Amino acid sequence: MPPLSPTAADPPQFRNAIHSARQPLSVCHGSRLHTVPSPEPASIHSIEKAFARGEEQALRAAYKQHGxxxxxxxxxxxxxxxxxDVTQEVFISAWKGRHRFDPAKGTLVGWLFSITRNRIIDNVRAERRHSERRANLDLAELPTESEIxxxxxxLMIADAMRSLPDRTKRVIMLxxxxxxxxxxxAxxxxxxxxxxxxxLRRGLLQIRHLLESAHE
Structure with a gap:
């Protein structure tokens, strides 16, 4: 994961530099889910509220949590x-547009994911438009929007599973x-x-809420 680099045009908060804080991603292997410990929900909610308020440490915390x-x-x-490049662009764009994020309407990770999806699609479309200039580019290698x-x-389901209580997670896996x-x-x-x-019902509702917030 790249460090998030400030530029002269960015707000002063970026001059404190957000460094890479890589953490493992949950991955399903058969009936086993390999995860890392999740922060307490209250901590995640605090980050989201602080991000919406524009508190400088919230940007660093959001990048560490979701980068x-x-x-x-x-x-x-x-x-x-x-x-x-796109990873950095997503967080810079999210921070500059933080006034549009409402923790009461969705999760921060879902909102970031929505921005990421749009940036990825823009990049893939640009690759397709410029394909005639690049003889070595195989269009079949570019993902479709449905594949994206x-x-x-x-990825969102894996991340949502990671955030569930262990007992809820085990019920869903079984x-x-x-x-x-x-x-x-039982x-x-x-x-x-x-x-x-x-x-099972509460766990699936939480996962659905996260997925819906990523497609708003």
Whole structure:
């Protein structure tokens, strides 16, 4: 993940330099989900509110929290140089337009993802427009918009899963990856059937909320 570099045209906050703070991304392997510890929800909410208020430390915290995810999305769809550039552009654009972010209407990571998606699509369209000037460019290597969306959704789901409580995460994994019924999960985890259904419902709502905020 590239460091976010200030320029002379950027607000003074950038002159304090946001350095790279790479953190592992959650990845599903079969029925196992490999994750890193997540910050407490209250911490995430505090970052979002501070970002909306324009507090300088919030930009640094947002980049540390979400920079690796944004870079991964860019790198899965763009070459390395453009992925580095677009990652920086996303955070600079988000910070300059922070007055448009409302924590009450969506998550910060979802909003950043929406900006990233649009930037990626703009770059891919530009590549297609200029393809006739580059004989070595294979258009088949460029992702379609539906492929860009699919890649983004997979990354967002993995990130949303990482943020869920362990018990909720396990219920979802057992249901969707191991194909267990609600009753089988209840027996496996020694939980009441109603608790399993409630955990599954709340977890899926949280994931859906994150996905919807990324497509607004």
């Amino acid at each position: 690796n995810l944004i870079y991964t999305y860019c790198r899965r769809t763009l070459n390395e140089d453009r992925a580095n 969306d699919a890649i983004g959704n997979r 249901h969707y990856f191991d194909d267990l019924t609600h009753r089988q999960i 027996e496996r985890m020694s939980l009441p059937l109603g608790t399993v259904k409630s955990l």
